Amino acid sequence: MRYLPLTHADRGEMLSRIGASSIDDLFVDVPPEARLDGPIAGLPMHASEMAVEKHMRRLSKKNLAAADAAFFCGAGAYRHHVPASVDHIIQRGEFLTAYTPYQPEIAQGTLQMLFEFQSQVARLYGCAVANASMYDGSTACWEAVAMAGRVTKKKRVVLSGALHPHYAEVVKTMAKFTEDEIAGAAPSLTPSPDVDGLVSRIDDQTSCVVVQCPDILGRLTNLQQIADAAHEKGALLIVVNTEPVALGAVKSPGEQGADIVVGEGQSIGVGLQFGGPYLGLFAVRDPKHVRQMPGRLCGETVDASGKRGFVLTLSTREQHIRREKATSNICTNSGLCALAFSVHMTLLGEKGLRALAAENHRLACLAADRLAKVPGVSVLNDSFFNEFTLRLGTDARDVVRKLTGDDILAGVSLGRLFPNNADLADGLLVAVTETTSEEDIETLASALEGVLA
Known part of the structure; x- marks a missing residue:
């Protein structure tokens, strides 16, 4: 029945x-x-x-798994090695079954893990406070935009043209319900980001400027100039990071003046998993903004006996008493993915993260140098971490499809990311991580030589 x-x-x-x-x-x-x-x-x-x-x-069996191919795809989701101990720990019953602590103070282990996670994210981003995670990077990006509107009382949002287009679309979709004005822009295939052009679009009505670093073309940006320009107009700088491993090598966004830092945590502890579930990271540089943050925050305290304990310090969400005044309608955090992130980060430590970042960059430099020698191929970037853009002189979508037949996943074509922009059609975004071998790089280079001949 x-x-x-x-x-x-x-x-x-x-x-x-x-x-x-x-x-x-x-x-x-x-x-x-x-x-x-x-x-x-x-x-x-x-x-x-x-x-x-x-x-x-x-x-x-119709799928071509990343582990079974020469794999160079990135664009916001990266293949990194996840130690077996991460999976072992997150599958322990006390973690795997604890979806979310509705009587949180009883679940001291879960709260402690989230507190440690918040501490790791805050340090990684160069910020004062991080929340207990969000669904993914794109929704975290929108929540940052909404928070900036609450803080500044303004409604104009300036998006960098080099922001991941999926993130930009989420912002535009959500803004339909808040009546925010979204000032977007098209990306340009230039060796360095057009910082002056972005700064010129900031005015007195701007609530925030949203910049990605490394950006969708893999380029690194000096954020301080943008931060100074935004603050001069009373706006906040939101920095998006889709590759947290990069922060083991480059200066954190908070140290460069970012007010809110958001991003995708998938690279650390979480596999590709066919696109999800992933892990949204969210942090603020100034503690005075903490009550405008979305989601949940765990805090450390002492109990009635003076012993160390953990509590759900803030949870101003719609399920609770805040209702329509809640800072967010995101009802929970990505608890298991946050645990995986925290376990992997703990295993790495600061020294390990820096070593991992250095190896990613070393292999990416090898790949860029080798691929630049392929006739008809040029490397766009003046700077990059582990991802860069190639110009192929022909539609990159066709090249990617041909190489897939040879078990080579050559990267993400810009024509796929920006289907309505013909100027980007010959761009190919190539990502290299510690899982990429020098043999893989040579395989891609040789295949490109054959396809482009």
Whole structure:
């Protein structure tokens, strides 16, 4: 017997209350081409469990796994080596089953882990306070924009043209509901970011400037000039970082004047996982902004006996008493992914992180030098960490497709990221990490020589 807690009359009353004529009205924002109009093609309607397992295995064999290819994809999701001990620890029952502590003070181990995680993120970002994580980097980016609006009481948001386009789209989508004005820009294939051009777009109505570093083309930016220009106009500087390993080698955004630093934590402790779940990081440089932060914050205290303990210090979210006055409607944190991040970071330590960053950069330099020797290929960047942009002189999407047939995942084409910008079509974003071998680099270079000949 099916469990249907709501009757037809109940559903009709709910729809009437919100002004919807039918359940279909709730899906009008989903493009028609993305909606299912019937059963999923290729899946049998009825089958035994064993038959379904065999069918799914056949489907899975169509995937080309990162570990089975010469892998150079990045653009916000990076393949790094995750020690086996990380997975072992996060699968312990006391962590794996503790989705979120609804009676938080009872879960002292979970709270301590989140407190340690916050401390690691704050130090990594050069900030005073970090929260207990968010869903992913893109939603953290929007939450930073919303927070800047609350702090400055302004509604104009300046986005760098070199911000990851998926992050920019999330900001634009959410801004439809807050009436913020989003001043975006197109990226330009120049060796260095156009800092002067970005600064010229900041005015007295600007609430924040959003900059990515390293940016979507892999370029590094001196953030201090942007911070000074934003602060002069009463705006906040939000810095997005999608590759936290880079912060083992470059100066932290907080040290360069960023007011809010957000990003994706997937690189540390979390595998690629077909795109998720991932881990949003969020920190602020000035403690006075702590009550405007979204999400949850864990704090250290002492109990009635004077012993060290941990508490959920702030949780001004809509599920609790704040309701419509909540700083965010993000209801929880990515607890298990945050634990994986914290375990991996603890295993690395500061010395290990710096060594990992140095190895990433060394291999990336080797790759850039070798690929620049391929006839018809040029390296765009004046600076980079472990990711850089190639100019191929032809549509990079075609090149990527051809090389995939040879088990080479050559990178992410800019034409895929920016499909409406023909000027970027010959750009290929190449990422190199410690998992990339010198043999992989030579394989890619030789393949490019063959395809571009």
